[in-house]
Amino acid sequence: MRGRDVTLAAPLLAAEGLGKSFAGIVALENVSLRVDYGERVGLIGPNGAGKTTLFNCIHGMLVPDSGTVSLAGHDISKLPVHLRARRGIGRTFQRIELFPDSTVRDHLVIADRVRHGEKRFWLDVRRHGTPRPDEMQRSDEMLALFGLSELADEPIERLSLGQCRLVEVARALMTKPRLLLLDEPSSGLDRAEAAALASTLFDVQQRQGVAILLVEHDIELVARFTTRCYLLEAGRLLRAGPTAEVMASDEMRAAYLGSLPVPT
Amino acid sequence: MGLGGAAPAKNGADVSAALELRRVYAGYGPFRALFDVNLTIAAGEAVALVGSNGAGKTSLARVASGLVTPSEGSVVVNGRDLTRAPAYRYARAGVAHAPEGRSVFATLTVEENLELSIHRIRGRKGLKAGLEQAYALYPILGERRQQLAGTLSGGEQRMLTMARVLVDAPRLLIADELSLGLAPLMVQHTYEALQQLRQSGVALLVIEQHVTHALALCDRVVILDRGTPTWIGSSEQARTRLQTVLHSPPTSN
Amino acid sequence: MFANIGEDIVTAVLQGAPPGTVYALVALGFVLAYKTSGVFNLAFGAQAYASAVLYFKTHAEWGWPVLPSLAVSVFVLAPLVGFLLESLIFRHLRTAPPVSSLVVAIGLTIAIPSIVDLALDFQPRNGQIPLGIVPNGNSVYYPVFDLYSFSRDELMAMGVATAAMLALAAMFRFTMVGLKMRAVVESPRLTELNGLAADRISISAWMLSSLFAGLAGVLIAPRFPTLAPGRFFDIVVVAIAAAAVGALVSLPRAYIGGLALGVAIALFNTFIPRWANDHSWLRPMQNNITPALPFVVLFLVLVFMPGLRRARFAADPLAGVDPPPRSTVIPAPISASEIVRRTLGTTLLVVTLIVLFTRGDSAFLYLAGQGAALAVVYLSITIITGLAGHISLCQGSFAAVGAFTTYQLAARYDTSVLVGAVAGALVAAAVGALLSVPLIRLSGVWIAIATLAFAFFFDAVMVKFSWTGAPSGVATGDLVVPRPVIGPWDMASDKSFLAFLLAVLAIATVAVMLLSRSTTGRMLRATRGSEIAAQSIGISPTRARVLAFSLAAGLAGLGGALLVIQQESVNYDTNFAPFAALFWLVLVVTFGARAPEGAIAGAATFTLFDKVVLQGTFIGWLLRSPDRVPGLLPVSPKWRLVLFGLGTIQYASHPEGVLEMARARRNRRRAEDDDHDDDHVELALEASV
Known part of the structure; x- marks a missing residue:
């Protein structure tokens, strides 16, 4: 550097x-x-x-x-x-911007993956895109930090507004801003x-x-x-x-x- | 809960009531927002609606202006049952609703926004006079008459909404968070306008975060909690009561 | 010499005026519909077709005089169509995103003409066109400066278009009607709070624009060689180019845009052949430039006119009043009944295949093969629409790229068609990637229209080169493509090639499923859900879009190649033309674009529904005798278009399609049994609206 x-x-x-x-x-x-x-x-x-x-x-x-x-x-x-x-630079939005049809964990894993991501397309396809152990661990830690562990596999449509705000912040933090x-x-x-x-x-x-x-x-x-x-x-x-x-x-x-x- | 019946009815006779909600249940699709709401607003009476976020205040305002049709119960406006009627019938019966947030047509100019309601009430002949009246109330709107309302600032949009309502001369005004995010001077201005309306005999249903403003303006206070009125009383009684209710954390599931 | 050129220019302007008027007329109608209903009404052409057919029926076949025919077709039928469209369909789509209404309009483009044909027992035939509405309209001419003579029909159309433009512009400028219509488009709720009956205003807006569509239909029909819905659709796309010049909201500019387009085409027609004499590079293109002009204009306007691009649909501030769409994903554990259902489904599929291979007659084998190849094409819609959330209307062109590549490689270099198919897929993917670059700044409806412009450009120009369509320069059925031979397997028979196609389809299906679950798939889905949120975590929207388009184009190219190998010839007009490919999208979207099942069911429906259901084969098989099939059957194959065209209506509320919808409903019922606690959702909702 x-x-x-x-x-x-x-x-x-x-x-x-x-x-x-x-x-x-x-x-x-x-x-x-x-x-x-x-x-x-x-x-x-x-x-x-x-x-x-x-x-x-x-x-x-x-x-x-x-x-x-x-x-x-x-x-x-x-x-x-x-x-x-x-x-x-990470951010949250005044009018909540989450990904519909995704679970709480999906939000964190995708953010994490963009950061640490699998760069090679075919390797990734072969792996089915399931979260790797290290991804699970990092997202688990973040979920615990925000008290969202229980809701990990809930689709965001079932969350309250306050919980949605937490997911937004957690997603932003997963990119290690x-x-x-x-x-x-x-x-x-x-x-x-x-x-x-x-x-x-x-x-x-x-x-x-x-x-x-x-x-x-x-x-x-x-x-x-x-x-x-x-x-x-x-x-x-x-x-x-x-x-x-x-x-x-x-x-x-x-x-x-x-x-x-x-x-x- | 039937608390509405126990409320001090000011003018007594129901026929003269500007608005009457009887055992109203309402919601959005599968979600219930209001449960067993009874509320009467007499002609010329000012009622403040108070409650924490998500208590159903906005939903109640929407039922009162016909935007949301109750699933049970009935809504009576000036003695006429309008429960299943579309919202424009409410407006024609004298209910004006200034909804929360942006409530102007962003793609129309300031003048076109005003023309829409003035034309309905006063016809083509009264259009000019009506516009002049609105611009006299809020000169800045006159300066921006050809500007798209969507490009106005938040405060100016509120002025436009208020101008529409004031020229309308309704029997009941439902004001949902009218002062939200306004500069202090504007808030004061807005409340002076509401006070004037009240003195000219317009009934008010006011939803307001700044409770002192609301209490100063209104005769009666309704506290809404989780979709149900839990307390109805005079402003004086409310002053003492509110401090405890507002600041106790809501029970969450 | 200059006088000569001047004369030529004047002649070209005069020549261009009548077709320009047609464009102007339709462009005016399109802008009217867009302004007053907020809907990007591609079905405008279908509405025009309905009136034109009724006018032809009553006037030409039943011998009614002009006035009653005109009255019935334009002043009764057209507003009635508008009334029905508004009250039954579009009223319920007011708060839906614009793309949903666009998809519904595409469905109606397919369904309405078929309904009209069925109801009036009409079959488009060459030369069956109505006469104009003035007597001797096409035989009395009025010369202008001795350069060009206008027919009465042309003068009539020009007069009506000009009068309509002035009248409509005046209506919007001087009356409250136009203002009210614009208010309803932005927010019906807010309009009602102003004491105005939104439904009534909306109905009258639709009746007005529909009336205009009918009028345009009757006036322009005499110009066509055949009264066919495709012609009207083509004109609408050209008219959108004209309307786009006026940013889709200005009536006078749409009028001028239409005329200018007509004149420009005439000028090109006059001068390009002369330039081509001097510049040899122009020669191969001289016949193609003019038909492509409107689509090039439309594409360029979309890509380069920032005002139009940013013309955002102002969101209804009171949209929250309507019930929210329910979540489409309710996770449910795989229950016993689900396992039983899946086992049954798989068994049914296997049995069907066995029956097909052992007992199926040649017609069925052929149709099944065609279905399998088409399913590969349809899977590309699963990627682009289901996964990435874009409406692409040029998948037919991508498939054609694959098909032509295979044909050219086989015909010129004697390459194996399988190598050709792979090459075709790669070329198509490259075309898709290139196309997606200028589209990067567009969104939603504009992507759909830009891809439509590309499809028409491809249709008008690209097909006709010797290195695409044919040495003859025209794509017809005589472009023969051989069947492949792999080692000992000769796939000349439909049966063996069907087996091969099924294997390819299986691989493609698995590939699409893997893609959907991969990181790339997740990124595409995230971008579909919220582009700005996806960007905020570092996902490149450019990369996502280029990837989605090239993958989808590649798969479509592969499918197109397989289809022409299966059919043993390239049949561009029947298979890949833009209007034909619209029905693909309709089918996949109706069944569900989010999962491969939708694509496969769509392809099966496309090829087999007519034969199996509509012709009564299935009922005959059930009743054990073809003689006992009820007299109702066979019914016209047009019912297929009606049924699935109307099927898109549910897209707005259920973008996941009928298959997924049924599954979600089952899961939800199960989920609700053990979860009655919706309170937290309700509170969140209350706070967020």
Whole structure:
């Protein structure tokens, strides 16, 4: 690995000066963002602030009009989604994207196989594609981590929304990402489920050391889960810094206060 | 459960009720979402519907506007039984529903969205006046009248929905998470609009995450749990009651 | 000289106007249907055919005057067809993905003409075409500048097309009707919340577009040599090219696109022969360029027009109101009854084969062989549609590639046909891979249309070269292909070749099953389920698509080669033409594209259903005497088209097909017995909608 030395100092993810507009409406304007190895970073802002657009630019679903995205010092701005995934960006989706007609384990095995995969087509066909022992072991570990062991052979159609979210995260983690993008993981979950998800995520993050960039409406969850966060409004970066500081800022109050859940 | 019968009926006579759900069971295909729901909303009354995620609030709203046909029980709107009627009959009977999430035609322009409902209510002659009224309420919609509604921001889409409803002048407005994801100023604006509607005699069924807003607006509160109303009472009573209910973790299977 | 060229151009423009009008008329109708119903209505041609046939029957055969004939066929039958299509079929598909409605429309393209033929006792015959609707329409001419003379029929069609375009455009611009129809297309539920009766609007939209189809059918029928459904389908595909120029939603642009296409073809016809005199490389192509033009235009528009490509169907925000589709996989342990059933099935198959080989007459052996070869082709649909989730309408062309390769190798180089078949499969796979590259950015319906354009391009151009079709340049039945000889086995007899074909089919079936379970299969299925999620875990969508297309094309090529070896000649028009190959998809999808059984059952049905069921052989065998077969039988083979064409209707709710559906239902019943606890699903559902 030549170039490793050169890039060691670079942050894991660096988005520089991203801009994007749709049909003349500016969705992102000169937004820069940085995530270090193993860090938990939040991205907050009211609806229409451009959070999802920013996310999609990082992930590769959208090509920004301006700016660059680099991962561990390498410019990945021009790479398609699947190559960014192979370089270590995993993600979940706000509107759950699972593979219908597949079991929970199928989801994990396929993700694992893309990573470790059988490259030779005919060997693979001969093997019937059944999970190998090492694949079973890795997927078993992941299932246990998320408390999904019991549901391994259930088709995802029989899972609850909260369980589906867990499968999505587990699938993303099976590709051994360096950076995990979580797009509103608590949407559609009730408070108890959201809290359970947050603690599982925290657990997993501690063990795997993966960096997490979290988009979330639930401010409490962001406050508890992240160390640093970015506040976006109307496509512009309002404030960035340690989560507690951002949460206490005037900008935050201005952008968010009225829509905070009512304290009890 | 029959809690609806025990609820304090404000205006007494059933005929004047804007909406009446009698022993309603409903669901989607094989999945049951509502069980034995009794609920009466008197003319001009404002009711808040509260409950945790998955409690059936949205399903109840859909039954009340005819989007979902109950499998059992009946739905009476302004004294007329519309249980099996299609949703447009509800709309014509004065039930306006602002559904959760996007509720505008993304492929039509702002103006076309408004024209659809204004034309039905006021005819061709009233079209112009109706549009002007809507743009007076929300000037930004006037600026964007030729823009496709799908390209509006979330807040602007809500404004469009509200404009449609306000010009409509319904007898009952069902507002499902109207303030979800809106900037604080917009939330305030929306609630002022709802308050105005209420003062002009429109009955409201409000589903809202921000309970304080809902309590300030409504006379009565219905708590829904797992598809059934478990508690009905006044806003004052609800204030104390809610804190315990909302924050106890739901029993899951 | 320039004056001369100018004159030629004007002549070509005038010449191109009448056919251009036909394209414009159908393109307008297609856009109308798409705009007001959201359905990519390939059955538009079938609807036009229905009215044209009724008009021919009443006017030409029964001698009715023009007006009553026109009234019955265009103003009664056509709206009635639209009414039935909407209320019985498409109303229930409103929330289904666009690809489902497309498949149903393809099924209807097959079924409606057969229903019409059966109901009116009509048989397409050469020269049996209706006259135009104006008296002496094809004999009175009006010259323009002494360059070209328009017939009355042509003028009539041009007048109606122009008037219709203006009237429809005005309707959409100035009345609420058009607005309401567009609203219903996006979300019937939201329309109802606005107090508008969605069903009524939708019905009137369908009746209007169907009326237009009928009108177009009656007006364009006089231009055809034969009144045949295939002709109408061809015109629809050309019209889609014209409509695509207007991004499928602009009526004036569809009109102009249609005219421009007609004029462009006329210009090509005028000038290419002259250029060919100077440029020898043009000569072999000069006859092929013009018929291919619309399909090339359509393909290029699809691939290069980003607006059209991104024209996403706005999702209905209230789609969640409808009951969700139930899971198709309910795992169930293999129970005793399942074992019994499988054993019985296998025994039945073995007995059938034994009977076939020992007692079957030559006709049956021949049909069974044909079925086995076709089953290999159909397995390619299992891969491309069942596994990868794409609708490909050019599997016939891939099969033809295999067939022509085998023929050419055998005829020119005396290569063994078995080597030829393998070579054919490889060439077809290469063609499939090449074709898939420009399609990479397309999705769903657009892939189907692009492959259809390719099939028609192949049909118009590729078949006619000396190195594909024949030295004679035209593909007919005289392209003889020999049967193979392997060592001591001469497979000249149908029986021995059937045995060989069954062995190949068995290997192909196992290969498809292995593929489906392999990593590659899993990746294809994942990409089918959620392309963006598949990408997010590192699966390359490009690789998945190229792989799916080349595997499917290769298998189709192999099957095509086997089919022509079995038939001992290449019969392109009967076997591989685009319209003929539509029925393949219909059959496989009806039986189930997700598993090989569907392909095999489909092929058996294609070859044997007519002989065994419709002609009464099976009932005769059951009753032990052919004389006791009820007088009802034999019935027309067209019933096969009706039955399975309509069979696609269930595709929307059950994309897994009838075979799988029955199995899932059995499993579900068993699963529900020990699991009544649906609460968690219900809560998840409530939260997600």
